[in-house]
Amino acid sequence: MGSFHLADFTGVRCACVGWETVLRAACMLRAFSKLRPRLIAAFLMVSLAPLVLLEYFNHRATRQALIDGAHRALYASATQTAQAIDGFLNENLNGLRVHALLPAVQRFLAAPLDARRKVAAWQTLLRLSRKDTVNLISFAVLDLAGHNLIDTRTVQIGRDESQRDYFKALMAAKVPAVSAMQFADAPGDALTLHFASLVWDSAGRPLGALRITYNATVVQQLTTQALHASPSARVVLFDEHHIRLADSAQSHLIFTSVAPIETDLIRRLRAEWRLPEGGPVEATGPPALASALKQLANGGYFTAPLSMGSQDSQAEPYAVGAARLRYRPWLVVVAEPQSVLLVPIDRLLGEGVILAIAIAFLVSLFGVVTAGWLTSPFRTLTEAVSRFSAGERGVEVAVRSHDEAGELARAFNEMMGRIRAHTAELEAQVTERTQALQADIARREAAERALAQTHAELELRVEQRTGELRAAHARLQEELAERERAESEKARLEAQLRQAQKLEAIGTLAGGIAHDFNNILGAILGYAEMALDAVPAGSNLQRYLGNVMAAANRAKDLVDQILAFTQPGSREHVPVRLGPLLGEVAELIKASLPETIDLKLRVNAEDATVQGDVIRLHQLVMNVCTNAVQSMPEGGLLEIALDVIELSERMVQRHHALEPGAYVRLKVTDTGHGIDEATLDRVFDPFFTTKDLGQGTGLGLSLVHSIVSDHGGAIEFSSTPGQGSRFTVYLPRSGETASASGIERVPIPSGRGETVLLVDDDEALVLLGEEMIAALGYEPIGFQDSQAALEAFQARPARFDLVVTDQLMPRMSGTELATRLREIRPDIPILLMSGFGGLELAHKARRAAVHALLKKPLQSRDLAQAIARALNVNKKFGSDSQR
Ligand SMILES: Nc1ncnc2c1ncn2[C@@H]1O[C@H](COP(=O)(O)OP(=O)(O)OP(=O)(O)O)[C@@H](O)[C@H]1O
Ligand SMILES: [Mg+2]
DSSP states (O other), X not given: OOOOOOOOGGGTOOOOOSSOHHHHHHHHHHHTTSHHHHHHXXXXXXXXXXXXXXXXXXXXXXXXXXXXXXXXXXXXXXXXXXXXXXXXXXXXXXXXXXXXXXXXXXXXXXXXXXXXXXXXXXXXXXXXXXXOTTTEEEEEEEOTTOBEEEESSGGGTXXXXXXXXXXHHHHHHOSOEEOOOEEOSSTXXXXXXXXXXXXXXXXSOEEEEEEEEEETHHHHHHHHTOOOSOTTOEEEEEOTTOBXXXXXXXXXXXXXXXXXXXXXXXHHHHHTTOSOSSSOOBOOOOHHHHHHHHHOTTOEEEEEEEOSSOSSSOOEEEEEEEEEOSSSSOXXXXXXXXXXXXXXXXXXXXXXXXXXXXXXXXXXXXHHHHHHHHHHHHHHHHHHHHHHHTTOOOOOOXXXXXXXXXXXXXXXXXXXXXXXXXXXXXXXXXXXXXXXHHHHHHHHHHHHHHHHHHHHHHHHHHHHHHHHHHHHHHHHHHHHHHHHHHHHHHHHHHHHHHHHHHHHHHHHHHHHHHHHHHHHHHHHHHHHHHHHHHSOTTSHHHHHHHHHHHHHHHHHHHHHHHHHHHSTTOSOOEEEEHHHHHHHHHHHXXXXXXXXXXXXEEESOTTOEEEEOHHHHHHHHHHHHHHHHHTOTTOEEEEEEEEEEEEOHHHHTTSTTOOSEEEEXXXXXOOSOOOOTTTGGGTTSTTOOOSOTTTOOSOHHHHHHHHHHHTTOEEEEEEETTTEEEEEEEEEBOSSOOOTTSOOOOOOOOOSSOEEEEEOSOHHHHHHHHHHHHHTTOEEEEESOHHHHHHHHHHOGGGOSEEEEESOOSSSOHHHHHHHHHHHOTTOOEEEEESOOOHHHHHHHHHTTOSEEEESSOOHHHHHHHHHHHHHHHIIIIIHHHO
C-alpha cells in the first residue's frame, strides 16, 4: 500500500504517492474547486471539443475513401492481370485454330497411312515448333480417338490422350480448348499448359486434332509480374478448387489450397497431373478468405481479416480485389494490408494532435490571463477575510470599479464596519462578565479557605477527643484488669483462708487430743516398759506387752505426725539444695522397695536451691513417693525427676497460686492404679484415704499441700485410672546458694524497736504480719484501711520509721498511699506487698519510689532482710538530712 498526500492545487502540490488512480482523480477534482483552473478548463473544452469532433469525422471519411479507392484500384489491378492471362490464352487458341487449317495436316489426317503425307505433316509441325523454342514444348497431331499420331517430342507418339481434359473439352464443344495447369508427363519437365483444336476437311467434317503443349510458367509470370497500385500488394491466381496456381509473394504455397479438399478430389486431380505427387495439399487460410472467394465467383472486392499465408500466420485486415478469367475458371486475387493503405490517415492524425496541442497551449495562456483578471477582486477579498480571521480588525478593501466586484467590495467594507461595532460591544460584555466571574471566583476561594480551616480545626478537635477517649479507655481497661486480678486474688486468698481455717480447726482439735494423747501414751509406754521388765522372758505376757508397746509406739508416730501437721511454719526457712535431698529420699525408699518396682531418679538441677524447711521438704518428697509406691502393689516404675523451669505470664495462668519467675520442679511419676474420678477432688483433704482401716491416715497429701503452700509453691497432679499418676510440685527457686548439707542457717537481721506502719485490708494478714514484724524486733502498728493509715501518718509523721503496705486495697491502692506518704515525708522507706508481680506493678512501684517489692505470702526471712536493707539505705543516704 502506498501513501498519498492531498495538497492545495494552487501550489500544485498534489503528491499522491503509490496506488490509487482514484485518489489522484480526487486530487484533480479538489484542484478544480478553484476558479482559475475551472476557467481554463472551460476554455479548453470550448476550443478543443469542436476540433476533436472535426478530427473524428474527417478521420472516418478519409479512412472510408482510402479503403474504397484501394478496393477499386485492387479490382482494376486484378482485372488487368486476368485480361493479360486471357490475352495469352486467346492468342494461343487463335494461333492453333489457324494452324489447324494447314493443308499438310488436313491431308495427313485424311490419309494417315500415306507415308509421304505423314512426312509432309511432320515437317510442317517441326517448322511451326521452331517459331518459339522457349515456351513451346511440343506439337502433336491426334486422331479422333485421341491417339498421338505425330509429335515433335517423338517419345509421345502413339500415346492415348483421349482422357485428357483438353481432348475431352475439345470433343464435347468442338471449339479449341485449353487444359488445366498440369505437370509434364516425363520427370524433369516443366509445368505445362495444353491447347487443342479440331482439324476439319473441306466438307466441314472433323478429321482429328492438333495439340500444342506450352510451358505454364508463362502464366505464372504474367500473374506475378503484373503492375499494381502498391509494392506491398500481393497477387495470387486460384483455380476453381481454390488451389493457388501462382503467388507473387510466397511461391512455395503454389499448389496448396486455402480451403479443405476432399480426398477423392485430390486423387482425381493427381491422376490428371494437376497436383504434384506427395507433399501437403492444404495450407488453409482463414475461413473468411475461402468463403469470400466462393462469393466472388465473377470478381469484385471486399475487406477481410486475412493471413494470406499459412494457417499459423497472424490474420490482419486486408483490402481485396478479385477478377475472373474468360478461358479458364481461374480467379486473380490482388490484396493489400489495410495498415499500408491507411498510412496517410496516421499522418493526418499526427498533424491534428499537434494542432490540438498548440491550440490548447494558446487557450490555456488566454485562460490564465483572463482568470487572473477575473479573480483578482476575489483574491483581494479573501486576503481581507484572512486578515480579519487572524485578528486584524481595521480591514477594508479598495473599491476600484463600479461592477459586481466593486459592489461586493463595498458590501464587504460595510459588513466589516458592522462586525467591528458588534465585536466592540461583545468585548465590553465579555470584560464585564469576566470581572463578575473573577469576583465570584475570589469569593468562592475565600469560602473554600474558610471551610478548609474549619475542617482542619474540626479534625484537630476530633483527634484530641479521640486521644482522650483512647486514654480513658486504656485507663478503664487497666482498672478492669486490676479489678479482675483483685477478685481472683481475693478468691484465692479466701480459699487459702478456708483451708487454713479448716486445717487450723482440725489442728487445734487434733493438737489438743495429741497432747493429752502423748501424755497418756507416755504413761502407757512407761508402764508397759516397766511391766515388760517385770515379766519372765519368753512368757505370753511378755509377748502381749511387747505388742502393747509396738502399738503404743505406732500411736506415738501418729501423734508426732499430727503434731507436725498442726504446727506449720514453725521452723525457719534456709536455702536447701533439692538434688542431694532427693538422693537421700531415694536411698531410703529403695531399701524398702519390692523387687517388682523400678526406681529412676533424674536430677537435672543438682544445685537448684529453694528457701525452705529441710525436714518438711523431706516429709513432702517422702509422702508423695510413698503414695506412688503404694499405688503399684503389682510392681511398676517409679520416676523421680528434678529440673528448673522459668514460668512465663502465660504459663502462670495455669497455676493460679504462682507468680512468673524461676521455679524448681519436682515430678513424681508412677505406673500404678491411678486416681478415679470420684477421688480426684478429695485427695488433699485431711483424713481422706482410700486405703483400708489402719493402713493409711489420709493425712499424707494434706501435709504435702500445707508444706508446698508454706514454701510459696504449688502442687498439681494428673492421673489416668489403670495407667498411673504424676504429681508435680513447683517451689520458688532461691538465688542464694545452700550449704552442702542444705541445713546451714543464715542469720536473720533483727530490728531495734523501730516503728513499722503495716497496712493490709485483710485482717488475718494484718495480724500475721504484726506477729512476724514483732518477732523480728520491730514495733508494728497495723491498719486494715489505707485511708485510716494515711490519717495516722499525717497526724504524726515522725513517729514511723518504715511503711509496709499491701498493693490491692479497696479505697486507696498501695502505690497511691505511697505517693501520698512521700508528699508528707519524702524520706520515709516504703515496702510494697503484692500477691502478683508483673511489669506494670514494677512500673508503678518505681513511680511511687517504693524501696522494695515483697511477694505474698510473706516469709519472715524475706521481710526481715527487706526491712533491714531499706532502713540501712535510708540511714546512709537520707535520714541524716531529714532529722
Ligand atoms: N500416687 C497415687 N496413686 C494413686 N492414688 C493415690 C496416689 N497418691 C494419693 N492417692 C490417693 O489419695 C489418698 C490420700 O492420700 P494420703 O497420702 O493423703 O493418704 P493415705 O496415703 O491414704 O494415707 P497415709 O498417707 O497416712 O498412708 C490415698 O488414699 C489414695 O487413694
Ligand atoms: Mg499417703
